[in-house]
Amino acid sequence: MPSPEKPSAREKLLAAAVKLVRAQGYAATTVDDLCREAGVTKGAFFHHFESKDALAVAAADYWSETTGALFASAPYHDHADPLERVLAYIDFRAALIEGAPAEFSCLAGTMVQEAYAASDDIRAACEASIFGHAATLEADIEAARVKYKIDGDWTACSLALHTQAVLQGAFILAKAHGGPEIAREMAGHLKRYVQLLFRQSKGERK
């Protein structure tokens, strides 16, 4: 009988990076911390990654993949109306904001905050994660613009990125305030903004 598939040392290190960086930041997380959390040796670490920065880049990619799978299978896609899909996405994000910041904050946003200048590879991997996720919203926003004949002075790309800006900022307020409620409240403003963008323009249509 084949044994159940166990995570590899590489996967354990990636999961450890996600957990520790969300909890304590990137620079404060040492290779020793990562090995201890993953339960692997330093030899195993350097077999898989040539440096902590190399792990950070791989962790940002791993984060993009794992959260990408979560979002791809989320129920907000099921609405027939594209504006409803966008609003349900925001509700879905708000519902994920629960517990401690280490459980709901963004690995890419946390890492790039510190490491953007020190490592262009980390910056680029975090950019790909945040901007790549924003891009998954563009088609629905654009379809809603077309359906509701909206012609404001904003693009689907720009509004998609704004959703991410609000959420990243909301995580910072939650960390500062010591609880998730304030971050959910900020998601509420984001939803109201999207509703107003579409309602307002409908009202102004002749």
Place this chain on the structure above:
Amino acid sequence: MPSPEKPSAREKLLAAAVKLVRAQGYAATTVDDLCREAGVTKGAFFHHFESKDALAVAAADYWSETTGALFASAPYHDHADPLERVLAYIDFRAALIEGAPAEFSCLAGTMVQEAYAASDDIRAACEASIFGHAATLEADIEAARVKYKIDGDWTACSLALHTQAVLQGAFILAKAHGGPEIAREMAGHLKRYVQLLFRQSKGERK
């Protein structure tokens, strides 16, 4: 003749903390880095601050004071209409977003992102900085609500905090993207949201 006033070692260390943490994050900034940047000895450092964390708390307070003075004397207060003051505040924030992220990003937002769990003193000092600045906007937002008879399901306090969430998130996008334009674009969404909140409700008034 009295000699011109020179910054004290304490002031030099506080200014060094603001500069280095904005550029490279808090955990990556060592006491040695801070002493080198400030041009003071390690003895002077520990004469003024018992630890790096103690300097961080003092730096967040120093940040609140120095940025507080900048905002207190800024021209957005001069508009007669309270809604115009709020919109001019957002324009003022957008105009400050120029150059490298180390020049326009927020010390408190950067520090709390990393250190919120490690040091409750740093968290609280960053909360006081961000939430205290947001509070300076509340009176104008509330006056605008009253003047334009707005009764949406949001409070002046909550909208004031939302302005800070958008700006904090905008800085993260700018760091990820490698330039200030994206952050100014996010400030544009924030301004449009405030305009819509007031326009929409005016349109709905009977």
